Amino acid sequence: MRRTALRRLTTTPRVRKVAVIGAGTLGQQVSFQAALSGFDVALLDTTEKRLTTAKQAHERFARLFVERGEKVRAWRVPAESSLSPQAALQRISYTTDVDEACGDSDLLSENVPEVPAVKTTVYAELHAAAPSHCIFTTNSSTLLPSDFAAATGRPERFLALHFANPIFDGNIGEVMGHASTDEAVFEQVVQFARDIHMVPIRIEKEQNGYICNSLLVPWLNSALWLVTSGVASPHDVDRTWMITMGAPKGPMQVIDVIGLETVRNVFAHWGEVMRDDAAGKQMLANAAFLDAKLEAGCAGIKTGDPSSDTAKGMYDYPGPAFMKDDFLG
Numbered sequence: 001m002r003r004t005a006l007r008r009l010t011t012t013p014r015v016r017k018v019a020v021i022g023a024g025t026l027g028q029q030v031s032f033q034a035a036l037s038g039f040d041v042a043l044l045d046t047t048e049k050r051l052t053t054a055k056q057a058h059e060r061f062a063r064l065f066v067e068r069g070e071k072v073r074a075w076r077v078p079a080e081s082s083l084s085p086q087a088a089l090q091r092i093s094y095t096t097d098v099d100e101a102c103g104d105s106d107l108l109s110e111n112v113p114e115v116p117a118v119k120t121t122v123y124a125e126l127h128a129a130a131p132s133h134c135i136f137t138t139n140s141s142t143l144l145p146s147d148f149a150a151a152t153g154r155p156e157r158f159l160a161l162h163f164a165n166p167i168f169d170g171n172i173g174e175v176m177g178h179a180s181t182d183e184a185v186f187e188q189v190v191q192f193a194r195d196i197h198m199v200p201i202r203i204e205k206e207q208n209g210y211i212c213n214s215l216l217v218p219w220l221n222s223a224l225w226l227v228t229s230g231v232a233s234p235h236d237v238d239r240t241w242m243i244t245m246g247a248p249k250g251p252m253q254v255i256d257v258i259g260l261e262t263v264r265n266v267f268a269h270w271g272e273v274m275r276d277d278a279a280g281k282q283m284l285a286n287a288a289f290l291d292a293k294l295e296a297g298c299a300g301i302k303t304g305d306p307s308s309d310t311a312k313g314m315y316d317y318p319g320p321a322f323m324k325d326d327f328l329g
């Protein structure tokens with residue numbers, strides 16, 4: 001077994017070109033971080049508008065790097081590796097063409113919505129376009145690689161590399177395979193995580209939500225349920241958590257950072273799966289609440305910057321209540 005894995009490792013090309021599939025909240029960050037770390041990156045989405053938004057996000061990340069790079073975990077690296085945000089911007093290409101994005105890629109990071117049917121369809125397209133050696137990774141928050149292994153057409157080269165948001169500060173890379181993932185491919189993705197300045201976290205057996213979201217999702221579900229069931233206001237839920245735990249953020253702020261649509265997708269899917277359990281019922285109620293918020297134009301802070309964003313979410317931006325001096329009393 002070990003010998004097979006090593007033999008395969010020697011026939012696996014080094015990762016040079018990375019394709020990032022989906023240019024939303026996470027795809028924007030993963031593509032920038034990979035380019036900053038020296039990889040050539042192609043970013044794929046379905047419309048030019050989405051790609052333009054992603055390009056603007058990349059330019060903002062490059063400015064942030066200059067303004068506060070020293071304080072950001074994934075950017076605070078030894079001087080000799082001198083990361084250049086301007087060089088990173090040059091290394092990213094933007095496309096709506098799946099062949100152009102994947103044709104010469106060695107590794108791809110899938111960042112499309114947390115909806116199983118969407119991911120399944122995307123994998124078939126990607127498999128047709130990508131070379132056979134290309135490693136497929138998913139950044140799914142809560143779904144299992146084994147659920148999509150067949151759809152990728154290359155189960156042994158498919159696994160999860162999951163990031164936290166924002167990946168620059170919360171720089172972990174949770175690496176999780178499924179029963180047929182090649183051991184050498186797993187190790188190659190652990191190394192890739194290191195190469196893009198993430199701290200690799202090995203998930204030893206398949207788990208919906210890895211470590212990070214196994215903790216985060218029930219917390220968000222309980223917190224939002226207090227709001228949707230009328231127990232307390234979003235501000236008071238956050239204040240209670242922040243004051244009692246000494247935490248920098250409350251759960252409603254975290255929902256705005258993740259984006260309401262992604263949180264809604266997680267609750268809608270797992271609410272259906274767990275509909276007979278108390279937690280599942282809460283998830284379905286929370287998903288319906290978030291649907292109404294989304295319909296009212298509250299998507300959360302897509303820029304990741306609460307001081308400059310003009311969005312609405314669980315809070316109104318700019319100048320959200322939690323940034324005011326009297327928020328914690």
Ligand SMILES: NC(=O)c1ccc[n+]([C@@H]2O[C@H](COP(=O)([O-])OP(=O)(O)OC[C@H]3O[C@@H](n4cnc5c(N)ncnc54)[C@H](O)[C@@H]3O)[C@@H](O)[C@H]2O)c1
Pocket residue numbers: 021022023024025026027044045046047050110111112113114115118122139140141142162163164165257258259261262
């Ligand atoms: N938001 C977070 O905090 C977070 C954190 C970690 C992981 N994730 C996971 O990352 C994935 C993406 O989440 P997100 O929050 O970035 O979502 P998002 O809605 O912000 O972005 C998804 C993007 O995928 C694009 N897309 C849809 N179909 C596509 C296709 N066929 N080809 C190319 N692009 C396509 C959409 O146009 C959109 O731009 C999900 O699986 C989510 O669970 C999210």
